[in-house]
Amino acid sequence: MAKTSDYVQLYMTPEGPKIIESATKTKILSLLEEKDLYFDEILAKTGKSKPTLSNHLKVLEDRGLIGSKSDPYDKRKKLFYIKARQYVELSTDIKLNIDLKNYFKNCFTQLDNPVDFYALSLRSIRFFLSNNGIDIDPLLVNIGNFMGEAMYEQVQSPKTERLVENMAIFLNKFEAGHIQLISKNPLTIRIDDNFECKDMVNTGIPNCAIAKGSFESIFSIHFQSEVSVEEIKCVAKGDKYCSFVIKKLDKKINLPVKGSIEFI
Structure with a gap:
């Protein structure tokens, strides 16, 4: 199969994993990950013709990657939303070019506990x-x-402040980081000595993916509403600590995984 871009992405859908090789389809999915969009909005952001875009949307919807619903005020308009979740991206633009041998040499001289070794x-x-x-x-x-x-079962509390305090106690127990609540509006959390990026080299990009995912689940359950989590500071970007902003959303994604890999 000929590739139409210099990168591919793996998404999980209710029907199984899908590998996306089309640059236009990955663009559409990326846009819908940010928010639900109408056809004309996607058209303006992709710059494709109406027939071309309609074909891409049909393929994505038929494969279970996106869904659509009619506008309650105008049945002629469709609102598109994402049903899949990205797992892996392969791209020539991703390469960090880190000298792993020297990185290990420097880190091994500083390791002093099992947590740091596993991190x-x-x-x-x-x-x-x-x-x-x-x-x-x-x-x-x-x-x-x-x-x-x-983790939520171990730290839950009806009060946000107490929830964050319980999270801090939990992480301190495993020497995985030190959490504190910086602000309630917007909800902002700071982590010092986060196990994901402690003593991290400066890559210029956020590194705390596991923490981001954990916060998504914890605060989605806490607020009974799906949330977005943005890492605004990270040791991997040269900051002294990591911090996250959590905001409520209205979107829901449910992904039972089954089936075989399909290329799209």
């Missing part, structure tokens, strides 16, 4: 894959989702 092991996997054009951050976010759902 280094996790980072080494990410760096190796990134050096070869493979981004697994979406997968790690999903792993964080499962961790956060389980």
